[in-house]
């Protein structure tokens with residue numbers, strides 16, 4: 001069936017780099033298998049793969065669903081048991097693409113249905129996708145097309161608010177407004193989301209053009225509005241980074257690249273317990289001036305592209321009840337990324353595209369769907385709002 005599809009222009013350019021990948025998608029995750037694929041696996045009776053499928057793919061007993069119907073065994077490094085020494089998938093090699101489960105078929109692609117329209121995008125959790133998404137100095141552009149659509153979608157949002165499309169366009173316009181710093185854009189986005197959440201939906205039609213005009217005005221004069229005083233202080237940033245370190249130590253996260261970044265962050269800001277907070281704050285300030293600012297003065301499109309992709313991928317803003325919550329989560333992600341990059345700048349005595357990409361990719365891959373990390377973000381936000 002043909003459907004209207006909205007997607008970033010980068011989408012068509014992606015192709016998996018297989019064995020050349022720094023962080024194969026078959027490692028570090030719980031691997032869920034959908035019901036349709038599990039039933040296909042049970043019908044395979046010949047070849048060496050048949051026995052492996054019986055042994056290594058077992059029913060999910062805790063809260064099973066059609067999409068989370070079975071699971072694939074992983075080894076002690078959390079690698080998929082079907083990943084061979086060349087980092088290639090034995091299911092794909094022996095049975096073909098049609099036998100891949102939904103997770104493996106789609107990743108890093110995401111397909112969502114919003115009302116009658118389909119949206120496709122990529123996740124920065126894949127290093128190759130992250131390069132395409134983040135390193136484009138011209139920013140993320142979108143294209144609308146008609147496409148044949150046989151495959152089912154992964155996410156469905158049948159009920160969005162009455163002004164969803166207008167809001168979404170404006171949210172992306174704010175994030176792509178290069179007249180202002182990336183922090184100013186985020187803060188103005190917060191003002192807009194609060195205004196929309198506290199206005200009755202019946203008044204949106206009349207109020208929305210006014211709010212857009214007010215927010216554009218603040219954005220264009222952000223420096224004179226002194227908007228930066230609403231950002232966390234350096235001491236607060238150290239505290240936020242410290243919570244990330246504690247989390248990484250408490251939970252086994254099984255991502256070598258992420259663990260390397262966190263170890264470097266800890267050393268870069270001397271957060272290993274032996275030094276005082278004042279010393280860490282001093283290192284943080286130095287890194288902002290010497291490494292973070294000079295790098296992002298040239299390349300703040302990397303952070304812009306991250307934020308725009310986040311908004312598009314998460315289909316924001318979704319529900320009036322949670323506009324502010326959705327915004328605060330986005331803001332927290334940004335703070336974790338910014339704080340860690342400042343720490344990495346201190347460790348490496350500089351920043352490069354490679355360092356920035358490695359952290360954003362591995363952070364997203366490791367924590368994007370981690371329920372405990374979401375709880376941590378919630379607790380930080382609740383304390384901030386007290």
Ligand code: SF4
Nearest residue numbers: 016017021025126128
């Ligand atoms: S993470 Fe991306 S590039 Fe790497 S193996 Fe998976 S899809 Fe391919």
